Amino acid sequence: MTISVPATSANLGPGFDTLGLAVDLRNRVEFHPSKFFSVSIKGEGENNPRLKGNNLFISIFNEHYSRLTKNKQNFKFTFYNQIPMSRGLGSSSAVIVSAIASAHEAAGIRVSKRRILNHALVYESHPDNITPAVMGGFNAATIEKNKVFSQKKHLPDYLKAVVVIPNKQMNTSKSRTVLPKSYSKENAVYNLSHTALTVAAFFNEDWEMLKLAAQDRFHQKARMKTLPELFSVQKVAYESGALMSTLSGSGSTFFSLVYDDDSAMIANRMKQKFPDFGVKVLDFDNDGLIIER
Numbered sequence: 001m002t003i004s005v006p007a008t009s010a011n012l013g014p015g016f017d018t019l020g021l022a023v024d025l026r027n028r029v030e031f032h033p034s035k036f037f038s039v040s041i042k043g044e045g046e047n048n049p050r051l052k053g054n055n056l057f058i059s060i061f062n063e064h065y066s067r068l069t070k071n072k073q074n075f076k077f078t079f080y081n082q083i084p085m086s087r088g089l090g091s092s093s094a095v096i097v098s099a100i101a102s103a104h105e106a107a108g109i110r111v112s113k114r115r116i117l118n119h120a121l122v123y124e125s126h127p128d129n130i131t132p133a134v135m136g137g138f139n140a141a142t143i144e145k146n147k148v149f150s151q152k153k154h155l156p157d158y159l160k161a162v163v164v165i166p167n168k169q170m171n172t173s174k175s176r177t178v179l180p181k182s183y184s185k186e187n188a189v190y191n192l193s194h195t196a197l198t199v200a201a202f203f204n205e206d207w208e209m210l211k212l213a214a215q216d217r218f219h220q221k222a223r224m225k226t227l228p229e230l231f232s233v234q235k236v237a238y239e240s241g242a243l244m245s246t247l248s249g250s251g252s253t254f255f256s257l258v259y260d261d262d263s264a265m266i267a268n269r270m271k272q273k274f275p276d277f278g279v280k281v282l283d284f285d286n287d288g289l290i291i292e293r
């Protein structure tokens with residue numbers, strides 16, 4: 001059995017804990033029952049000994065597998081990881097979603113994507129990464145009574161993501177501690193109106209509106225100050241024609257949405273200006289969680 005889940009870019013400027021989209025960079029896991037438990041990792045995390053044992057995936061998988069089957073069974077897991085960890089591309093969401101889906105598959109129980117998403121909320125309290133990780137595309141999401149309610153927009157092929165990935169890791173829970181404890185009414189209204197406009201621009205495919213809409217007063221500045229080159233990354237992205245350019249999740253990656261025709265030029269500019277950072281041009285992902293039986 002193979003399960004794969006895409007990377008995600010959350011917040012998209014003003015939509016803190018609300019907006020997110022999926023990009024075509026996937027973590028894939030293959031597994032089968034085995035006499036002995038084993039973990040093999042290829043790609044991101046392959047040199048991290050902490051991931052070879054009871055990592056986040058394994059603990060969530062075990063929790064769900066024993067809840068569903070009341071059995072103890074060993075599995076051999078092989079992970080093919082493309083999503084860099086703690087860089088704001090939703091690696092933890094991908095792991096959470098794939099562990100829950102894998103446990104259901106291993107137990108022979110078919111569940112809806114919506115059910116998997118609601119289980120994922122137990123491990124990640126904000127829905128902006130887990131929703132596109134499960135559903136694909138652009139999503140606006142909220143939580144009511146411990147359930148995720150969301151709306152998805154399919155993203156067209158003529159748009160691409162240019163992601164600039166610094167070496168510096170930014171742990172999400174740590175990065176949430178640098179945020180203000182409260183916001184003025186003026187700033188709250190600012191983010192509310194810009195989030196509404198961002199959502200409308202995505203749904204109406206008014207891409208030229210995104211630069212204005214995707215401005216934020218809640219979280220980006222405080223986080224970007226911990227890696228000030230990110231201000232230059234955003235400036236170069238906009239000078240080069242990016243349609244929107246925002247801190248990806250809690251960082252450190254910077255996400256730009258661009259026209260396909262501009263993507264190679266913008267990526268090359270980024271590579272020239274920021275030679276120490278990784279730069280990738282990615283398709284958007286409209287599938288989310290994929291289960292191959």
Ligand SMILES: Nc1ncnc2c1ncn2[C@@H]1O[C@H](COP(=O)(O)OP(=O)(O)O)[C@@H](O)[C@H]1O
Binds near residue numbers: 055084170172
């Ligand atoms: N492939 C993976 N396998 C196991 N655990 C992972 C993997 N990717 C991420 N994690 C877990 O998620 C944590 C990173 O989560 P977080 O700081 O929220 O970063 P991100 O922005 O990438 O989601 C890692 O420290 C690790 O515990």
Ligand SMILES: N[C@@H](CCOP(=O)(O)O)C(=O)O
Binds near residue numbers: 018090219
């Ligand atoms: N809304 C969250 C998003 C975190 O995304 P991640 O990819 O950095 O885990 C936040 O801003 O903290």
